[in-house]
Amino acid sequence: xxxxxxxxTAGAVERVNTLTIYEKYNFFKTHIGMFIAxxxxxxxxxxxxGMNYASNNNFLGNFNKWVNYKFNINTPFEWSxxxxxxxxxxxxxxxxxxxxxxxxxxSDILFLFDLIDExxxxxxxxxxxxxxxxxxxxxxxx
Numbered sequence: 001x002x003x004x005x006x007x008x009t010a011g012a013v014e015r016v017n018t019l020t021i022y023e024k025y026n027f028f029k030t031h032i033g034m035f036i037a038x039x040x041x042x043x044x045x046x047x048x049x050g051m052n053y054a055s056n057n058n059f060l061g062n063f064n065k066w067v068n069y070k071f072n073i074n075t076p077f078e079w080s081x082x083x084x085x086x087x088x089x090x091x092x093x094x095x096x097x098x099x100x101x102x103x104x105x106x107s108d109i110l111f112l113f114d115l116i117d118e119x120x121x122x123x124x125x126x127x128x129x130x131x132x133x134x135x136x137x138x139x140x141x142x
Contacts (some may be wrong), residue, residue: 018027021051021054021055021058021141022069022120023054024051025051025059025116025120026061028047028051029113030128032044032109035047039109041084041108041109044109044112045112048082048112048116060079060116060119062119063079063080063108063116063119064079064082066119066122067079067082067083067119068082070115070118071086071091072087073091073097075095083108083112083115084108087108087111088108088114096129100129102124103118
């Protein structure tokens with residue numbers, strides 16, 4: 001690596017460090033191949049969880065509650081598992097539900113990004129806003 005390569009790399013790192021977590025997420029989402037050579041759902045989730053951890057849980061803090069609320073369910077599953085179950089339709093057989101979101105015209109990764117985008121646009125993602133309790137919304141009847 002020559003001197004100009006090092007300085008341009010340093011400049012790129014410096015520019016990335018000035019981005020907000022949301023700008024980094026949008027860059028990741030639109031340039032996923034730069035971060036994960038052959039993206040899979042699991043690898044994408046791992047990177048998103050790392051971004052959330054690096055933001056002190058400010059990026060996806062209420063996301064788990066929001067997913068439960070959005071799909072009118074109350075599960076013990078963590079968001080990445082829950083979204084995969086919703087995407088594949090397995091959530092219906094696990095809890096004897098009829099969650100109506102099965103769209104095979106998109107990949108599981110795009111489905112995840114669509115949900116995160118919708119979450120980030122909602123008031124649930126704002127740290128000062130509280131997420132409605134799932135038990136008040138419509139819990140699974142036992």
